[in-house]
């Protein structure tokens with residue numbers, strides 16, 4: 357039977373652009389350009405490599421996000437994924453990590469999966485908790501933060517590099533894994549891949565398709581809330597120390613006058 361790999365990919369505001377909070381202190385996703393979270397490109401790459409090694413495998417990419425999140429799906433399809441699922445619903449506005457993991461888990465049960473591959477963290481929220489929450493909700497093993505992974509004989513094995521040691525981990529499928537930015541460069545989509553992606557299927561689902569009530573997600577269902585946010589102060593001009601034989605003394609005096617946290 358075909359190995360069903362699902363990669364969770366997030367559409368995030370472009371970090372090189374001007375990012376803001378909206379009036380309700382949620383991230384402004386309407387007035388900024390977005391893209392596939394760079395850290396999720398590594399997850400797509402690993403899924404494609406597993407597919408290439410397997411006799412028979414299929415890669416589905418899954419996102420929970422606004423209408424424009426299809427851009428992230430198309431990018432993953434142009435890299436080589438086979439099909440995509442997009443969960444989109446106005447009631448998702450303000451959903452936190454717990455709510456996101458609920459929606460992803462229900463969508464995964466709808467799609468069917470043997471292996472879920474996630475990024476190590478998103479490049480906007482950056483909490484790095486969704487893969488673990490997802491495994492808990494699905495009741496399957498989690499093998500997180502892998503820099504190398506392989507699927508063989510109904511199990512996933514991988515290496516997690518820590519500060520003091522590298523661990524070899526293993527779990528029976530079905531399982532959720534997350535991969536780090538050390539897992540190998542993500543491929544660039546080829547022109548052929550970009551053209552082929554236009555014809556690949558993208559299924560769109562809303563909350564009712566997944567049996568989720570509006571108050572389980574969104575700001576009402578969120579367990580975390582941003583209470584206050586302030587613009588970062590503009591950078592001030594630096595101090596230039598001109599060394600005329602007493603540079604060291606000047607530096608010491610400058611540092612003595614600074615406040616350090």
Ligand SMILES: Cc1cc2nc3c(=O)[nH]c(=O)nc-3n(C[C@H](O)[C@H](O)[C@H](O)COP(=O)(O)OP(=O)(O)OC[C@H]3O[C@@H](n4cnc5c(N)ncnc54)[C@H](O)[C@@H]3O)c2cc1C
Pocket residue numbers: 364365366367381382383385393395396399418419420421422448449450451452453454456460473474475476477478480481482483484485486487580
């Ligand atoms: C339309 C919309 C509005 C939102 N509004 C808010 C808000 O107001 N306040 C708030 O706290 N949160 C909000 N969220 C949720 C938030 O942006 C995060 O998706 C969620 O909190 C997960 O946290 P994270 O990004 O830090 O995930 P991490 O745990 O850092 O992500 C790890 C991995 O999980 C997967 N993943 C995470 N999010 C998604 C996703 N959406 N789709 C597919 N895969 C994913 C990716 O593989 C990612 O690499 C909103 C999300 C959406 C889609």
